[in-house]
Structure formats: C-alpha cells, structure tokens
Amino acid sequence: MNTNNNGFFVGSRLEQVFHAGKFAVTGELGPPQSADGDVIREKSQLLKGYVDAVNITDNQTAIVRMSSIGSAAIMMEEDLEPVIQMTCRDRNRLAIQSDLLGAHALGMHNLLCLSGDHQSFGNHPTSKNVFDLDSIQMVKMVADMRDQGIFQSGDKFKGESAKFFIGAAAAPFADPVEFRPYRLAKKINAGANFIQTQLVYDLEEFKKYMDKVRELGLHEKAYLMAGVGPLKSPGMARYMKNNVPGILVPDEIIQRMNAAGKPWADKDKSELTKEDKAARSRAWKEEGIQICIDLIQELRQVEGVAGVHIMAIEWEEAVKPIVEGADLYPRPRVKQLDIS
Amino acid sequence: MIIAEQKPLDEIKKLLGEAEEVLVVGCGTCVTVCFAGGDREAQIMASALRMASKLDGGSKQVTDLTVQRQCEWEYLDEIKEEIAGADVVLSLGCGIGVQAIAEHYPQKWVVPGLNTTFLGLPTEQGIWEERCAACGDCVLGITGGICPIARCSKSLLNGPCGGSEDGHCEIDPDVPCAWQAIFDRLSAMDRMDSLLEYQTPKNWRTSRDGGPRKIVRKDLRLIEDEA
Numbered sequence: 001m002n003t004n005n006n007g008f009f010v011g012s013r014l015e016q017v018f019h020a021g022k023f024a025v026t027g028e029l030g031p032p033q034s035a036d037g038d039v040i041r042e043k044s045q046l047l048k049g050y051v052d053a054v055n056i057t058d059n060q061t062a063i064v065r066m067s068s069i070g071s072a073a074i075m076m077e078e079d080l081e082p083v084i085q086m087t088c089r090d091r092n093r094l095a096i097q098s099d100l101l102g103a104h105a106l107g108m109h110n111l112l113c114l115s116g117d118h119q120s121f122g123n124h125p126t127s128k129n130v131f132d133l134d135s136i137q138m139v140k141m142v143a144d145m146r147d148q149g150i151f152q153s154g155d156k157f158k159g160e161s162a163k164f165f166i167g168a169a170a171a172p173f174a175d176p177v178e179f180r181p182y183r184l185a186k187k188i189n190a191g192a193n194f195i196q197t198q199l200v201y202d203l204e205e206f207k208k209y210m211d212k213v214r215e216l217g218l219h220e221k222a223y224l225m226a227g228v229g230p231l232k233s234p235g236m237a238r239y240m241k242n243n244v245p246g247i248l249v250p251d252e253i254i255q256r257m258n259a260a261g262k263p264w265a266d267k268d269k270s271e272l273t274k275e276d277k278a279a280r281s282r283a284w285k286e287e288g289i290q291i292c293i294d295l296i297q298e299l300r301q302v303e304g305v306a307g308v309h310i311m312a313i314e315w316e317e318a319v320k321p322i323v324e325g326a327d328l329y330p331r332p333r334v335k336q337l338d339i340s
Numbered sequence: 341m342i343i344a345e346q347k348p349l350d351e352i353k354k355l356l357g358e359a360e361e362v363l364v365v366g367c368g369t370c371v372t373v374c375f376a377g378g379d380r381e382a383q384i385m386a387s388a389l390r391m392a393s394k395l396d397g398g399s400k401q402v403t404d405l406t407v408q409r410q411c412e413w414e415y416l417d418e419i420k421e422e423i424a425g426a427d428v429v430l431s432l433g434c435g436i437g438v439q440a441i442a443e444h445y446p447q448k449w450v451v452p453g454l455n456t457t458f459l460g461l462p463t464e465q466g467i468w469e470e471r472c473a474a475c476g477d478c479v480l481g482i483t484g485g486i487c488p489i490a491r492c493s494k495s496l497l498n499g500p501c502g503g504s505e506d507g508h509c510e511i512d513p514d515v516p517c518a519w520q521a522i523f524d525r526l527s528a529m530d531r532m533d534s535l536l537e538y539q540t541p542k543n544w545r546t547s548r549d550g551g552p553r554k555i556v557r558k559d560l561r562l563i564e565d566e567a
Contacts, residue, residue: 088494093541115501118493120511129494136498137541152541171502176523182536183499190538198502245505 009146009193011337012109013081014053015165017307018194018223022332023300024307026083026196026225027051027319029075031066037074040066044078046316050323052331053110055196055309058085062122069103076107083167084108087116092132093141093152097162100142104162112167112196113138136190139168143191168192170224172209173202174246181212194223196309199240202248203298210302219304226299229311230318231288233281234258253291260287289318293325300326341461342370342434343468344377344454346385353392355451356428360399362389363426364453365419365441366406367433374468377432377454379406385432385453410437416444423448459490476546476553482534484525489542491518497539499523 008015017024027047032039047054054075058068072082084103086096100111115135119127133141133152141152142164149161168187172180184195200206206226213219231237234257241249258265264272264280272280292310299305308326312318323329347355356362364386372378386404393400405422407415410433423429423441428449431438435456442450458470473490479497480487489495493511500519503510509517526535544550 115494115496118503118511120493131494131496132544133541134494134496134498135501136538140538141541169502174500174502175504175506175517176500176520178527179499179523179535186498186536186538245510246502 006337008337010109010163010165012053012165013334014083014110015193016334016337017052017332020332020334023328024223024225025051025323025328025331026053026055026307026309027316028055028057028309028311028313029071029316030057030060030313031068031071033063033065035066037066037071040071040074041078043316044075044080047319048078048080049331050320050329051310052307053081053083055083055085055112057313058087058114058116059090059122060085060117060313062089062117062119062124064123069099069106069108072103072108073106081110082108083110083112085112085114086138087114088131088133088135088138089116089119089129092130096133096138097141097145097151100145100162100164104160104164109164110167111142111164112169113142113192114169135168136186139166139187139192140190142166147191165194166192167194167196169198170195171198171246172200173198173205173248181209181216181218184213185216185218188218188222192222194225194306196225197227198246199227199229199311200295200299201237201240201253202250203295204250205248206299207302210304214304219306223306224304225307225309226302226305227309227311228292228295228299228322230285230292230315230322231257232315233284233288234261256291257284257287260284285318289321289325292318292322296322296326296328341373341459342436342456343374343458343460343470344371344434344456345374346376346381346432346454347452349388349392352385352389352430352451352453353396356389356400356430359427359449360401361425361427362386362400362402362430363422363428364389364402364404364430364432365410365437366404367410367431367437368406368408369411371432371434371437371454372406374462377434377437382406382432385430389430410434411440413440413444416440473547475542475544476550477543479539479542482537482539483522484529484531484534486518486522486525488518488522491516491521497542499535 029043056068056071059065068084072084075082113135119129143166144150145161146163149157170184234254237249237254237257240247260283261280264276296308310319364382366377366379366382382404386402389402409415423445429441430451430453431441432453438450438452459472460468460470463469470490475489493509504517504520507520509515526532
C-alpha cells in the first residue's frame, strides 16, 4: 500500500487499529432530523469506548438530517472518532471536494464514499438528484486528492491537500451476485482502503463471497469489515429478508427470533397486556443482540475479515452489550498522531 | 423517437383561459406514432374542448389541423393564415414544436397540450420506455448497447449499486435494473472486460450541464459563415 505518513495513509485511530492487526469495530450514528446537537452528544456517549470509530450517515434513506460533517464536529468534541459519509446523490464534484477540504481542516480523516439511496425513498421525493460521479469515481477522486495532491480536474492543491483514510461499501448479496467481488475489486483498485459491507446474517453465503474475495487477493489490498446489526423483532427480520435488496436472512435466524417470543406466542393478541408486550420486546431484543454476538464470533474466524461494522441505528444502546459479549472490549489504545 | 403524453384536460382549459378562437395544432411525426398529438388526437382534443366550453357556458370556437413536423419552419409557414385567425394556439407537438411555433409567430400566444416525457420506443403495444438521455457523449459502445445514463436510476458508470434485486431497481419493482441487463448481455457475449475497467467521471459538458446546446455543420451551411 502506498502510504506517506509514518507508514500510514492518515494515521486515524481506525487506520491504526487495522495497521496493528487488531480486529476493528465501527459503529453507526444517524443524525437527528433537527438542528439539535445534543442528540449527537448523547448518542456519542453510548458508543464511546466501545468502537474505534463511528460512521455518521449522510441524509440516510434520502431523509434530511443534520449533515455528516456538522455532526462529526460535535462528535469529536465528545472525543469520539468519526467516519464521515458522503453520497453522490446530493453533491457534484465541486461540492464534494469543497466539503472534504472543510472536513479535513476540522480534523476528520475517515471517509466512506457511497452512491446514496435514491431520493424517491425519502422525504423529498420531488427533488433533483445529482450523481455527477458514482461511488467508485468518488473513491478515485479522494485518493488522488490525498496521494497526488490534485483536484478531480487535475489542478494542483494550493497548499495542504485533504487526506482521508478511504472507505467504500460492498453489497455481497445484491444482484448480479456473480459481479459483486469484481465490483469490490474496482473500488479497491480505485483507492478504497477499507470496506464496510451490507448487513450479513447468512454466514454460508458470506463465506462463499469471501472465498472469491480472497481468490482475487482483495483482502490483502484493503481492510474488509463485515456489516452486522442486532434484530429487534421477528417482524424486522422478515421485513429485511423480503423487502431490503441485498440482505439475506436465513430462516434459522428468524426461527431463533420467533423462539425468543415463545412464552407470549400462545396468547391471543387481545390478551397481551402492555407489560406482556414490553417483556416480549425485551426478550426479542436480547436474542437479537445474542445473534449479533454469535455472528461476530463466526465472522472473526473468516479469513480476510478485518473487523465488524455494527449498524444499530436508533438503538445505539445495543452496541455496548454486543461489543462486550463478543469479547471485543476494551478497544485497543492508539497513539495520537500528528496528522497532516 | 420523442415520447409525449397529453396534459389533463383541466390543465389545458386553464392554459387556454378566456381565449375564444382556439387552434389545435397536431404534429405528424413522433407524437403521432406515440398516439399523443397526431391528427386523430388533435381532432379529439378539439371536440373535447368544444364540449367542455359548452358545458361551462362558453362559446369557444375550436378548430384543428396537423402539420407534418412542427419543428421545421417550412411546415409552419403552411399554416400562417390559420394561426393568424386564432387567439391562442394549442400545440400538440413536443416541447420543440411548441417553441418552434412561438419562435416563428412571435405575436401569437402558444400553449402546450402535451408533456414531453422522454426519448424512447414502444416496447409493446401501449408501452413506451426511455432509452436515451441525449447526453452528447455516447457510452453504448462500452455498456453493450444498454444506456446506464438513461436507464440506471443513478446514472452510474461503474456497475450496479447495492439496490439491484431480481433484475429490478430498488426504486420500483417495475423498473428494470439497467446494470443487471448490461451484466447479462456482456457476460452472454463474453465481453466482460469493459465492465471490469474503471470508467472515469463523465464529461457532462456535452449534456445539458454545459448550457443549451447547438451544432453548427459548416459543410451543410448554405451561406459562408463570417470568419
């Protein structure tokens, strides 16, 4: 790998953890649909110490939220390292680069490049999208900013360039499945240093994907993090299985979730008291967390998996028991490097 | 060809306002073939407007005619007198036709009867689909003859996003995933190389992003352009 900063691309906490050969853990934080910075502060406290860095989504599902970079600035005040997310949906190459200059200047050094959910899903479906670049082109652009000191146009930086530890997403189970490892190769060849995958529930299928990833040697060119997330209910598991493209949920996992709600399964809906429902929900969530822990322990054994990305959006409380349960606590200490 | 569909009658009535003499002008080319604004549609539109006017207690005089192409001056010259007699012209041409009439007859008020929707083709009787975004820098040579600019919801150039499932796009089960189609065709033809190759950011200057476009063909100019 082409590094130029004490052997690091940027030397962020996340990069250092990978570099040290430790199994990395990232979390995810969804900013509020408001201008209330305290939401970021409170959620940061739930994650602090349990993850190496935290992704901050960029208008996730095309719903307007506090910006990723703005939220990241608040998160850093809480002494937590952000992974800012940037989509191609809302910004052209000028806006992406200019925002990244600002992000670098604010001390943000992890970046995840995404295409972005189509705006038809969100709360502004009549808006115009951008997609000036695609996610792979964005990866290449930010790699060139860092490694060549040039903007996408080819113009040289006038002064310090913006440097990021560059991430990209992978969807191992989306169609066309045969093409997915090759698309990952394109992202890594374009300059991605770390990869976070879509949620993994189906280990067998994921292992097949990883076989191909290793065959292509991709695990040696970038750090691959498997995406995991705790299920809240059997309904959520079924919804993801049937409605979310690129997510496979095996029946065995749905059965485990169903089994957790067994004590209440024989009662008619109308018989369930408020207390019953709350107890059932707790039982489901407990099992959801346990499934997540079990998956992480299996994923750690898969060659080429360098970490896990825990997506517990709007359920940040779950991260602590997951990380502890998977024997990933405490997180490794790293040196504070002077990143320039 | 250019595909269009008719605006709702209520919207057309509003656009026509209080005008008494209405001339409906159909177009004999693209919008005839897609059954939106040809001779037949112009006649039906004229009678619908006459009926609507009567029902509303009005007395609009609505006539109709159809020219071969609204987008060429010579065909518009042929209807000079009819245009002169109208208070308003309702064009059933595409957006080009409406503008051609406005440009050719600067004193005449022209309103559109159609929404021009896309460049495409009829895939089955009664079904039209978009095929070209007129980006001005054709990529079909590397995508196996299937356009990701027009047919991928995100106009991606380096392969499918994570929202491709069972051959369709995440935005709608009725929208085919262009990249699945590209993948299928290229793999069937053993031409995966171009799919594996990194495609650089597109030059959108040749598209609408470069401002309104114009082509000057010196070899076809009748009068020598001034140097």
